[in-house]
Amino acid sequence: MADPMRIRASMQGDKVLVRVLMSHEMETGQRKDESGSVVPAHFIQSVSAVHNGKTVLSAEWGPAVSKNPFLQFQFAGGKLGDKIQIIWTDNKGDTRTDEATVS
Amino acid sequence: MFSRKSFLALAVLLAGCAAMSAGDYRDRAAQMMKGDFSERGQAGLGRLDQDETQALCSRRPADGALDRDAAARIEKLNLDGVRYPAAGRLLGDWREGEKIAQSGVGKQFSDNPKAPSGGNCYACHQLSPEELSFGTIGPSLRSFAKTRGGGEAMQRYVYAKIYNPEAFTACSSMPRFGRNGILTEDQIRHLTALLLDPQSPVNR
Amino acid sequence: MRKGLVAALVVLALGAGSGHARAQSDADTLKGIEKYREALADDNPADLWEARGAELWAARRGPKSSSLAQCDLGKGPGVVKGAYAELPRYFADADRVMDLETRLLHCMVALQGFSAAEATRRTFGNGGSRSDFEALSAFVAAQSKGAKMNVSLEHPKERAAYLLGEQMFFYRGGPHDFACATCHGESNKRIRLQDLPNLTDAKDAQRAYTAWPAYRVSQGELRTMQWRLNDCFRQQRFPQLKFASDTSIALTVFLAHNANGGVFSAPTVKR
Numbered sequence: 001m002a003d004p005m006r007i008r009a010s011m012q013g014d015k016v017l018v019r020v021l022m023s024h025e026m027e028t029g030q031r032k033d034e035s036g037s038v039v040p041a042h043f044i045q046s047v048s049a050v051h052n053g054k055t056v057l058s059a060e061w062g063p064a065v066s067k068n069p070f071l072q073f074q075f076a077g078g079k080l081g082d083k084i085q086i087i088w089t090d091n092k093g094d095t096r097t098d099e100a101t102v103s
Numbered sequence: 104m105f106s107r108k109s110f111l112a113l114a115v116l117l118a119g120c121a122a123m124s125a126g127d128y129r130d131r132a133a134q135m136m137k138g139d140f141s142e143r144g145q146a147g148l149g150r151l152d153q154d155e156t157q158a159l160c161s162r163r164p165a166d167g168a169l170d171r172d173a174a175a176r177i178e179k180l181n182l183d184g185v186r187y188p189a190a191g192r193l194l195g196d197w198r199e200g201e202k203i204a205q206s207g208v209g210k211q212f213s214d215n216p217k218a219p220s221g222g223n224c225y226a227c228h229q230l231s232p233e234e235l236s237f238g239t240i241g242p243s244l245r246s247f248a249k250t251r252g253g254g255e256a257m258q259r260y261v262y263a264k265i266y267n268p269e270a271f272t273a274c275s276s277m278p279r280f281g282r283n284g285i286l287t288e289d290q291i292r293h294l295t296a297l298l299l300d301p302q303s304p305v306n307r
Numbered sequence: 308m309r310k311g312l313v314a315a316l317v318v319l320a321l322g323a324g325s326g327h328a329r330a331q332s333d334a335d336t337l338k339g340i341e342k343y344r345e346a347l348a349d350d351n352p353a354d355l356w357e358a359r360g361a362e363l364w365a366a367r368r369g370p371k372s373s374s375l376a377q378c379d380l381g382k383g384p385g386v387v388k389g390a391y392a393e394l395p396r397y398f399a400d401a402d403r404v405m406d407l408e409t410r411l412l413h414c415m416v417a418l419q420g421f422s423a424a425e426a427t428r429r430t431f432g433n434g435g436s437r438s439d440f441e442a443l444s445a446f447v448a449a450q451s452k453g454a455k456m457n458v459s460l461e462h463p464k465e466r467a468a469y470l471l472g473e474q475m476f477f478y479r480g481g482p483h484d485f486a487c488a489t490c491h492g493e494s495n496k497r498i499r500l501q502d503l504p505n506l507t508d509a510k511d512a513q514r515a516y517t518a519w520p521a522y523r524v525s526q527g528e529l530r531t532m533q534w535r536l537n538d539c540f541r542q543q544r545f546p547q548l549k550f551a552s553d554t555s556i557a558l559t560v561f562l563a564h565n566a567n568g569g570v571f572s573a574p575t576v577k578r
Contacts, residue, residue, distance in 0.1 A: 068352035133474075140549060140554075141549055146544065152480075160484070161477050161486065162477060163476075163477045164507070
């Protein structure tokens, strides 16, 4: 089970500002180790953010995203106390879901 | 809060309070270091042994400036060891020189001991005006030959300076590339060309 | 006469122009680096290590199935707040000056029952292979954010460590004849485009020391002072510095005390 994300969600005017720090190797699959063998690709392929049952952000990532990615976005229609869920899935099928409250 | 002067004063105060002299601390520090490193890759423990030059040049601000006689002795000692190419030609290919100046590998415990070392000149010096990523630990070498010319005597000086900088400047921060076996004769010839060849970007 | 004057002015203008263009591109490069640093500062993956460190501090582990909660970092058993800003310091129970990582090792052995060999099997993390020391260092350091560096030299062993560290800082060796001072003994220098703090100058030392431990983007890891010293020596062409050795502690005392008065801000983000 991958490490938990650190999610902070706060009101910025009438929008919710969400900041997510994910723990992931984001291995591109293009690097070679000391012995010359390719280090297998292992990176987050999809990310989604869910608020009140509705997907407010959906992303498809590739190997260009760096290790321990930081994602920041805003959406409308949220208020204090609401819950935000962030879900990621990687190319090996691992997945992680974490939740935060808008404060 | 701490000026350079008060920093020196602190060192003197501490040394005074302590039971040992500065020389004792120096010996104890060297002894401690020898036990606190492990060999790894090509880096053996012998690298912690100092030669006469290194020992004389391990000076703290509190030790004061190197006196003129000691400096002259270090320079003579190092100049005596300079070896020029047997074939006599001191200028190589500046294009190879630029590659050697750009490369920073070699001699680290993480480096392949069989691969050639670089001079890592850009770490400390400006050279070609096209290279913006240059350091300032050493003086700029831009237009080196323009003000000095590239004649026989200058070639001998530049070759020797790269081979062993302390032949001319006691306790220089610059590595003794030839004497310490970092760069080969050919590599130093290429770097000499990088500095002195009129076609080199350094001089254009 | 007038033609000569015009020609001279043209030459001057061109000369000034090309000099200006060169200075401009130098300034542009440095501005670009500043913008990169600002972008990096947006968030800090060190938070992930800090969270893991907090868990490791509280978890019952080792043969004695004990947590580190009673570990004395110098301000009393279990007191983490402000502890890093006063390290390294003398510890009577070990009769030795210790930096944070040495003290953590001491507590892992004394409180949790690990052997030193077990505890130091992984000192510096690499991808999936993690170091408890890095996580714990991030956790402990974060609890000193905002505190002023205050390393004491009251105890004779602390004074001795400082003076030994100073000698080591100026010790030239290896095939490149490098000492720490070669790069860090003068002000306003840089290596390639990386500014070099003069660690013998109070202001530079404060700014540099209070930024470690740090998340190094190029490493993809949270790195500590023990790592920093080890990696400096690698680049100095020395062999490998032993983890939690007296040499590593003496050098840390020298650097930390020189930084006294500086406001601690670690863990930070670096390139």
